[in-house]
Amino acid sequence: MDVIELLCRFLLLTFSVLFLYFFSNRKNKEAINPLIIVVGFCTFSLCYLFTKVEIGVGIGFGLFAIFSILRFRGQTFSLNAIIFLFATITLSILDIMYPLEKYGVLIFFQISIIFFYTLGSLMLVHVSPDNRKSCKLIFTYDEFFSIDASNQKTKIEEIVPFPVFDFEILTINRASNQVEILIFY
Template identity: 25%
Template sequence: MEETQMLYEIKLMDDDFYKLIIKFAINLVFATLLIRYIYYRKTQRKDHLFTYYMISIIAFMICFGLKKLEIGTGMGLGLFAIFGIIRYRTTTVRIKEMTYLFVVIGLSVVNALAGKQISYAELFFINGATVLFVYLLEYVFLQSHENTRTVIYEKIDLIRPEKREELKADLEERTGLQINKISIGKIDFLRDTAQVKIYYHSEDPDEFFPDE
């Protein structure tokens, strides 16, 4: 009977296969909530969806395989150190995107390595609490950010304190932003220009201007 379940010394199926299916389904559900319904809804950026999904799946499969093969802790840490040297050379990845990437990998590792010491209730709580906190931070507590940009302003006659409202109105008309505060920096009387720093709120720090 044992021989009929083997193919070239590899089992055709064992009980861990069903555990793999259940854990993979849990990981995929919570990854979808995090990636598709929180991250994508907030940023509308499709370019990172493929990356997040595939890293989630691959990290899960690697961890499940490492646990199944009972590879030592040292080799496991060495393998995940590879993730630490990954760089996206072709584009700048913001801290927020890297944080989402870390969360995706973290949940995948937890879901894959969960064993007898952790119940499904605890596993659902870990995933659910993580996704819930990400949602609350994105849509409740940190819904907008105060950003600052410095512009070179040529209407030097408007930088006087008594014309602050005129200066604000002119800057809002030019930039299309709702400005909260204005500070005057260096003034160049030879060129009739001044450095003006504007403060405004937006949901995306890079929504209106590129990084300085």
């Protein structure tokens, strides 16, 4: 792989990832951290390295273990961020590993992933929190988490007078046995 081909593949990845990033952050409640973009570029670089250096299966398992530990020990990501992260990693692996002879198929996969990501994002109805009112509720931890997720909304409905609302768990404090919930109505 020469420098021009590597640069073209990297520019294709950059365009794809930046498009997905800016499309993802336009109307959502929470913004995706821009540093997640770096994961795609790191994956691109690692895959390039793996094509140039003879590496055993143990390295792959080691990397998998590292990412698993980070997932369980790090900050919890939103579903939107996880989908963006997976799309970014997929695009980066495709861009560096797909054979140049089948460049049309690579472009097809790129466009397909971007199209379905965009379509899925458009199908979701996002109401900006700026246009909605909100209030906070505090429950005891034992009272709120002793019931399953579907009954948690029912528990909140007993307290709030709003016919339609969404809720988000802000903080869980086991020391004070409290759960702080933000209600959007």
